[in-house]
Amino acid sequence: MSPDRFDEMRQALQARVKASRYRHSLGVSQTAEQLARIYGVNQSEAAVAGLLHDWDKSLTGDELKRKAKKLKLAGKEVREHATGVLHSWTAAATLRDEFPELSDAVLQAIGRHTCGAVGMSDLDMVVFVADIIEPGRDFPDIEGLRAAVGEVCLEELFYRTYKANFMYLLSADMVVAPPSLDVYNSLVVERKERLEAERAACDAPAGDEASEAQLLAVEIARREQLAREAEQQMALARKAAEERERVREEKRAKMQAEAAEARAKQPEKSKVECTPNGARIIPIQ
Numbered sequence: 001m002s003p004d005r006f007d008e009m010r011q012a013l014q015a016r017v018k019a020s021r022y023r024h025s026l027g028v029s030q031t032a033e034q035l036a037r038i039y040g041v042n043q044s045e046a047a048v049a050g051l052l053h054d055w056d057k058s059l060t061g062d063e064l065k066r067k068a069k070k071l072k073l074a075g076k077e078v079r080e081h082a083t084g085v086l087h088s089w090t091a092a093a094t095l096r097d098e099f100p101e102l103s104d105a106v107l108q109a110i111g112r113h114t115c116g117a118v119g120m121s122d123l124d125m126v127v128f129v130a131d132i133i134e135p136g137r138d139f140p141d142i143e144g145l146r147a148a149v150g151e152v153c154l155e156e157l158f159y160r161t162y163k164a165n166f167m168y169l170l171s172a173d174m175v176v177a178p179p180s181l182d183v184y185n186s187l188v189v190e191r192k193e194r195l196e197a198e199r200a201a202c203d204a205p206a207g208d209e210a211s212e213a214q215l216l217a218v219e220i221a222r223r224e225q226l227a228r229e230a231e232q233q234m235a236l237a238r239k240a241a242e243e244r245e246r247v248r249e250e251k252r253a254k255m256q257a258e259a260a261e262a263r264a265k266q267p268e269k270s271k272v273e274c275t276p277n278g279a280r281i282i283p284i285q
């Protein structure tokens with residue numbers, strides 16, 4: 001989109017909504033453009049969707065209810081009790097009457113900036129987040145969300161932003177538009193699956209690393225087996241040496257016993273006797 005055309009849209013918005021809404025819209029447009037740059041989304045579409053997202057905020061509650069009813073965009077319950085979300089749907093359904101060149105993607109992002117939807121596009125998420133964290137907004141958790149920009153993936157940033165908006169609705173005792181309940185639940189499930197997949201990707205060795213790890217494991221097992229076999233052989237050798245020593249000991253003991261027995265059996269007469277002068281006396285047989 002040309003800068004001139006963007007400027008025409010900006011002026012049309014300025015003429016349509018009150019000053020504070022116009023400032024908010026400029027903030028959302030700039031923030032959406034920044035987020036789009038960071039997360040690789042079409043910046044021009046993000047800027048336009050951000051600029052025009054609150055186009056129908058100029059209508060009163062009754063006008064919005066009538067418009068939504070006429071366009072069959074919302075049931076009675078939402079029209080009556082969650083009137084705040086209607087402007088996103090009515091704008092998405094009619095903005096092409098004003099600006100025919102708006103793409104389906106831009107209109108969808110505008111239509112989803114309050115309740116979101118199951119299966120948000122990147123542009124949808126960028127515009128949703130920008131609406132909540134643009135510089136003019138202030139609420140307790142906002143700095144945490146702003147600090148997460150670029151630090152976490154777009155899905156996670158959107159999840160945290162959606163949750164913050166959800167908690168705001170609960171804390172303010174507001175009716176939660178029914179489509180948001182399905183959106184919230186699907187976001188929780190998607191996030192759980194995403195975190196599990198990320199953990200699994202971190203734990204599992206990839207490609208070459210995997211085969212290298214397998215080879216290493218096989219080599220370790222082979223060496224452990226060799227060590228076990230060597231240990232068994234050493235144990236057998238120790239046992240054989242002990243056995244040999246035992247047999248030797250037995251033999252020694254037997255020989256000593258035999259020698260002792262032989263000595264004991266030697267007759268007195270066979271003993272050599274000596275006379276006092278040293279002459280040998282040979283006993284008579």
Ligand SMILES: Nc1ncnc2c1ncn2[C@@H]1O[C@H](COP(=O)(O)OP(=O)(O)O)[C@@H](O)[C@H]1O
Nearest residue numbers: 054082084085114115131169174175176177180
């Ligand atoms: N899921 C929802 N259910 C009911 N109300 C919602 C929901 N989401 C947003 N709203 C309310 O609808 C209004 C429109 O939101 P938004 O366009 O961001 O307006 P604003 O810029 O004035 O906050 C807000 O008051 C918001 O609290």
